[in-house]
Amino acid sequence: MAVQKAEIKWKRLPLSTNYAVAYAVKDLDVDVVSAYPITPQTTVVEKIAEFIADGELDAEMIHVESEHSALSAAAGASATGVRAFTATASQGLELMHEVLHIVSGLRLPIVMTVATRALSAPISIWNDYSDLMNTRDTSWITLIVSSAQEAYDAVVEAYKVAEDPEILLPVMVGYDGYIMSHTYEPVLVPEDPTIVREFAPKNYDRIKLDPDRPVTFGTIADPNWYYEFKYQQVEAMMRALKKIEEVNEEFYKVFGRRYKHIETCCTDDADVILLTYGGIYGTFLEAVRKMNSNGEKVGVARLRTWRPFPAEDIVKALGSARLVVVADRAISYGARIAGPVALEVMSSFYGDPDAPQVMSVIVGIGQRRVTEKTVAEIVDYAFRVLERGRVPRESLYWGVRGVRYE
Amino acid sequence: MAEKELPPYNKLPPGAVVLEPGNMAERYTGDWRIFRPVLNQDKCIRCLLCWVFCPDDAFEIVEEPYTTKTGRRYKFSLKIDYYHCKGCGICVEECPVNAIDFVEEVK
Structure with a gap:
C-alpha cells in the first residue's frame, strides 16, 4: 500500500547524527534495542534509553556484556518477528563479525548503525572506514550516509528494505564517527511519527519463532544443502539493488528528499x-x-x-x-x-x-x-x-x- | 537406495529454517557408510536385538514368512533400510548369533 504524500508538519531540531538515528528508531517504533557502549556510537543507544525512560518509545532495552552479545540478542529478538535495532563501531563491529554472518544467513531484518572508526592497534578513537569495509562480504545491505538528516532518512528506508518479504536481509547504515556522529546539524523530524510508521510498516508475517507454529532456526546444512541457501542470499542481495531504488523514490514522494545509489x-x-x-x-x-x-x-x-x-x-x-x-x-x-x-x-x-x-x-x-x-x-x-x-x-x-x- | 532428488534453491525456505517437524526421515544418511551390515536370514533367530539397538531405526520388520535351510520357520523377516543406515556397526556387535556381516562399501 503506497502512502500518500500528506502535508507533513516538521520539527527542525539541532541533532548530531547519533541523535538523528535515535529519533528515527523512536519514530519507527522499534520493539527491541540491544546496547553495548562504544565510542563514538554510544550516544545513539543512550538517547534511545532516554526515549524509553520518558515513555516516548515502548521498547525492550537489553543491556548486554559485549557487542557479540548485542547482535546475538538482536538476532534472537528479530527471529521472533519483532523489529530489532542495535548500533556499534570499530572494535565492537569486529567483535560482532561472526554474528554478522549468522544474522544475514538467518535472513533477519535487523537494522544497525555504525559510527565508523579506525581499528586498533595503535588505538584510535578517530574516524575512518576500516571497520565498515571489513564487513563487505557479510551479506549485509550497507548504506553510507553523509548528513544527520540522511541518517534519519536512511534508517527509515533501511527497515522498509530489510523487512520486505522479497529481501529479508539486515541493513547497516554507516556514517563518519565524530565528524558526523558528534556534529550537530539541523534535522527535520516529523511532528507526528505516524507518517514514518505508515511508510515503513512492520512485517510480522515473516517466518518466525512462534509457539503456536513451531519452526527450527539455526539448522545445520551439509554439503548437499548449504550452497543453495548461500545462493538465495546472492539473489536477495541483487534484488535489494532494485528495491533500494524503489524505496528511495517512494521516500521522495512521501517526504520530499531524494536519494540515489x-x-x-x-x-x-x-x-x-x-x-x-x-x-x-x-x-x-x-x-x-x-x-x-x-x-x-x-x-x-x-x-x-x-x-x-x-x-x-x-x-x-x-x-x-x-x-x-x-x-x-x-x-x-x-x-x-x-x-x-x-x-x-x-x-x-x-x-x-x-x-x-x-x-x-x-x-x-x-x-x-x-x-x-x-x-x-x-x-x-x-x-x-x-x-x-x-x-x-x-x-x-x-x-x-x-x-x-x- | 540412492539419494532422493533435492529441491532447487528457490523452493527452499529462506534462512535454512525448518518449517515442518519430524523430517529426519527424509535425510539421506546412507552415504555416511564405510561398512555395510548385511543380514543373513538363515542365521538370524529373530531376537530383534538389532532392531532395539539400532540408533537410526534402520531395521524394518516385514511380514515375509521365511523358512531356513534347516527347516526353521519364521512368520516375519528383518530388512535393513540402507537410506538411513550410517554403518555404525552396533547391530553387528550386538547380534548374539553373528548373523550380520560387515562388508566394505565398494562402488
Whole structure:
C-alpha cells in the first residue's frame, strides 16, 4: 500500500547524527534495542534509553556484556518477528563479525548503525572506514550516509528494505564517527511519527519463532544443502539493488528528499571525476564547486549504496570521465589497489574498452585531516596524470609523512 | 537406495529454517557408510536385538514368512533400510548369533 504524500508538519531540531538515528528508531517504533557502549556510537543507544525512560518509545532495552552479545540478542529478538535495532563501531563491529554472518544467513531484518572508526592497534578513537569495509562480504545491505538528516532518512528506508518479504536481509547504515556522529546539524523530524510508521510498516508475517507454529532456526546444512541457501542470499542481495531504488523514490514522494545509489555533481563534461563516500563528501563537493567556477573540468560523486554494489549506476555516472579518482578511507593491506571502493569501481568497468582510467587514493586514515586544499592537491595531481597519460597502478597513500608522489 | 532428488534453491525456505517437524526421515544418511551390515536370514533367530539397538531405526520388520535351510520357520523377516543406515556397526556387535556381516562399501 503506497502512502500518500500528506502535508507533513516538521520539527527542525539541532541533532548530531547519533541523535538523528535515535529519533528515527523512536519514530519507527522499534520493539527491541540491544546496547553495548562504544565510542563514538554510544550516544545513539543512550538517547534511545532516554526515549524509553520518558515513555516516548515502548521498547525492550537489553543491556548486554559485549557487542557479540548485542547482535546475538538482536538476532534472537528479530527471529521472533519483532523489529530489532542495535548500533556499534570499530572494535565492537569486529567483535560482532561472526554474528554478522549468522544474522544475514538467518535472513533477519535487523537494522544497525555504525559510527565508523579506525581499528586498533595503535588505538584510535578517530574516524575512518576500516571497520565498515571489513564487513563487505557479510551479506549485509550497507548504506553510507553523509548528513544527520540522511541518517534519519536512511534508517527509515533501511527497515522498509530489510523487512520486505522479497529481501529479508539486515541493513547497516554507516556514517563518519565524530565528524558526523558528534556534529550537530539541523534535522527535520516529523511532528507526528505516524507518517514514518505508515511508510515503513512492520512485517510480522515473516517466518518466525512462534509457539503456536513451531519452526527450527539455526539448522545445520551439509554439503548437499548449504550452497543453495548461500545462493538465495546472492539473489536477495541483487534484488535489494532494485528495491533500494524503489524505496528511495517512494521516500521522495512521501517526504520530499531524494536519494540515489550514487549522487553526482558537475560530472557532465568533467575530465576528472572524484568519487568518495560519507561525511567527507561535503568537503569534496565544496572544493569541486569552487574549481568548477574557475573553469576546471572536474566533477564529484558520492557512493551511498555500498552493498549491493550499484555497478551499472557507477558506469552511467562516471563513464564519461577520462579519469576517475576514488578516495577511500580504508586500506586492504597487501593489495596493489588497496582502496575497497576503488577495486569495485575498477571491476564495474572491467572489459569495457571505452572505460575511464581509475586511480585509487587513500585519505583520512585515522581521521587524518582532509580539507579543501587536500582535494585541490589531489585534483592537480590527477590532471598531471592525465597529461602524462600514465595512471599509477598502485594506490596513492595521500598525506603520509615521508611519502611523496611526483 | 540412492539419494532422493533435492529441491532447487528457490523452493527452499529462506534462512535454512525448518518449517515442518519430524523430517529426519527424509535425510539421506546412507552415504555416511564405510561398512555395510548385511543380514543373513538363515542365521538370524529373530531376537530383534538389532532392531532395539539400532540408533537410526534402520531395521524394518516385514511380514515375509521365511523358512531356513534347516527347516526353521519364521512368520516375519528383518530388512535393513540402507537410506538411513550410517554403518555404525552396533547391530553387528550386538547380534548374539553373528548373523550380520560387515562388508566394505565398494562402488
